[in-house]
Amino acid sequence: MKIIGIGGCGTALVNEAIRSGIPEHLCIAVDTDLETLKFCSAKDKFQIGQTTTNGLGTGCSSERGAKAASESLHQIESIISGCDKIIILSSIGGGTGSSLLSVLVELCQRYNIHFQAIAVMPFEGEGSTRKSVAENATETLRSHLRQVTMLNNDDVHKITRKGLSGDVFRHINEHIVNKSLKQLEIYTSIME
Ligand SMILES: Nc1nc2c(ncn2[C@@H]2O[C@H](COP(=O)(O)OP(=O)(O)OP(=O)(O)O)[C@@H](O)[C@H]2O)c(=O)[nH]1
Numbered sequence: 528m529k530i531i532g533i534g535g536c537g538t539a540l541v542n543e544a545i546r547s548g549i550p551e552h553l554c555i556a557v558d559t560d561l562e563t564l565k566f567c568s569a570k571d572k573f574q575i576g577q578t579t580t581n582g583l584g585t586g587c588s589s590e591r592g593a594k595a596a597s598e599s600l601h602q603i604e605s606i607i608s609g610c611d612k613i614i615i616l617s618s619i620g621g622g623t624g625s626s627l628l629s630v631l632v633e634l635c636q637r638y639n640i641h642f643q644a645i646a647v648m649p650f651e652g653e654g655s656t657r658k659s660v661a662e663n664a665t666e667t668l669r670s671h672l673r674q675v676t677m678l679n680n681d682d683v684h685k686i687t688r689k690g691l692s693g694d695v696f697r698h699i700n701e702h703i704v705n706k707s708l709k710q711l712e713i714y715t716s717i718m719e
Pocket residue numbers: 533534535536537539540559560584585586587588592617618619620621622623624625647648649650653657680696699700
C-alpha cells in the first residue's frame with residue numbers, strides 16, 4: 528500500500544500522517560510546487576508539470592493543473608505502477624490536487640489498482656474561484672463517490688473547535704489523519 532499526497536493540502540496531510548506514526552516509506556508526495564515538496568517528509572517526492580508551472584504551483588488554475596498532469600503523465604503512471612492499493616490525499620480547492628486527483632482515479636481504474644481517496648473542500652470563505660474549482664472537481668468525481676471521502680474544511684474545523692489562528696490546518700489535518708485516513712478500509716486492512 529502507498530499513501531499519495533497531492534498538491535499543497537495532500538502534501539501537508541502526508542506530513543501529518545508521518546508525524547502520527549505512519550512509516551515514511553509508505554508515503555509519496557506529488558506536487559507542481561517545489562517549495563511545498565521541500566518541506567514534505569515523505570520518502571518519495573515527485574515534481575510534476577515542470578514546464579507548465581516552472582516549479583511554482585498552478586495558482587489555483589485547473590487548466591494549468593490538467594496541463595501539468597498531462598505533461599507528466601508517464602511519470603505519474605510509473606509512480607503508481609506496481610502498487611496494488613493506494614490511498615490518495617488531496618484538496619479539491621486548488622489547481623494541482625483537483626486535476627491530479629481525477630487523473631489518478633482514472634489510472635487506478637485502468638490498471639485495476641484498488642484505491643480510496645480523501646478529498647478536502649476549501650473553506651466557504653476562501654472565495655468563488657476555489658469554490659468553483661471544487662464544484663467542478665466534485666462533478667468529475669461523482670461516479671466514484673464510493674471510493675472518495677469528501678470532507679470540507681469548515682465542517683472539520685467546527686468539529687475540532689481548535690486553532691482559530693495560524694494553526695487551523697494543523698488541527699484539521701490531525702483530525703483528518705486520525706478520524707478519516709486511519710479509518711479507511713484499505714488502511715485498516717493493511718495496518719491491523
Ligand atoms: N485541511 C487542509 N486544507 C488545506 C491545507 N492546505 C490547503 N488546504 C485547502 O486546500 C485548498 C487548495 O490548496 P492546495 O491544496 O494548496 O492547492 P494545490 O492542489 O496545491 O493547487 P495549486 O497550488 O493551486 O496548484 C485551500 O484553499 C485550502 O482550503 C492543509 O494543510 N489542510
